[in-house]
Amino acid sequence: MPVEFDSIRTEHAAVRESVGIFDVSHMSEIEVTGPDSTALMNRLTTNDVASLSSGEAQYACITREDGVILDDAVIYRLVDHDDHPAYLCIPNAGHDSQFTDWWQTHRDEWGLDATVDNTTEQWAMFAVQGPDSPALLAEEADESVTKIERFEHTTSQIADVDCIVARTGYTGEDGFEILCPTEAAETVWNAFDCQPCGLGARDTLRIEMGFLLSGQDFDPDDQPRTPYEAGVGFTVDLETDFLGRDALADQQETGTDQRFVGITLLERGVPREGYALVDGDGEQIGELTSGTMSPTLNEGVGLGYLDTAHTTAGKAVEIVVRGNRKQAKVTDVPFVSK
């Protein structure tokens, strides 16, 4: 996917006001089935996979023993395969081999009976997002797909191609994510007559919503964070027994030193990844991990980690931009209300 097809502003506005399409085929796909598939999924992800029925999906983190997020993922429960639960796990780009190994190694270590396949090469994935996306889907897919609710999925033909269609996305708008066989990618892409969007708009849209970007807002090596620090504690079900559960149970008791927050720049400029957050005395109290000029608000907005004592919405902080301190404030996300 290119950074932009037209301009980021044009693409961003299309998704906020009408509809746009993204090629997100870079996402990873891992399929898990077999008698112990639910147990394996539940022990490697933070949410309660057992609560899913066929046709439902959930957002979850993949954590390691110390509770640090390795990646975030959407997990679909598919129709049962040979009477056993089947799952499609979609972590971020470039993680497919790593997590296929991770799943298989833990399956063997725990003696579980499950098949784990890396099917990333078999799937293309498109996101059709925006308030007009249901109308567009109703034209190009079975009308029934517009009846599914958020985080549900179904199957449908699009341009005579069998697809999985989920009501999910990364933009904050109503929208759908469509999985189709790789060889039919062009056919399905061409079925949608709407604004093509690139990585640039994908980033500005998700930042306006306060959504995390894997490898940037958290990263096991460069930005090790737990779900509680990263503001996605809602993905953690401590009643399930997953890798990292004990560390997270402790942290839920003790609290976190820093928290993921939204920051609005009150002066001209653009907040960016890596900029320091300081208090009125110039003492560092945090760091931005993402930032942009919000195309919707025409304000500089950033996401990052701030010492917990400073995280009340409205609190004044300063962003250090190329050596200069600029006035900013803590802001509840999403920046753009939906």
Add this chain to the structure above:
Amino acid sequence: MSFDVPDDLRYLESHEWTTIDGETVRIGISDFAQDELGDVVFVELPAVGDEINAEEAFGVVESIKAVSDLYAPISGEITAVNEDLFDQPELVNTDPFGEGWMLEVDPSDETELDALLSADEYREQIA
């Protein structure tokens, strides 16, 4: 895609342009540069009276996707700054050689202009 490269200007490899006639010269960034940057959202410029030095950074232009330093094609004292860019940075996109100009400078050594790229040389660079 073809980009506008006015014949009567001189260029730096880093995509700034300068006029070459008159008491003062005017400086900005090229059509090619604004297209590469995409939507320009912020321009940081020095003040009138400040000195700039040829080939040294004098400011910053930011688009939604990138931060880029601005380099001086020539040395001299700044006599005017395009303050319209502070509220309308998108002028750099819509009219890079006109309303999107950045600085006017009183050159301290006009022979520096001889080292700059001609329009033809710059066209070749961005081809």
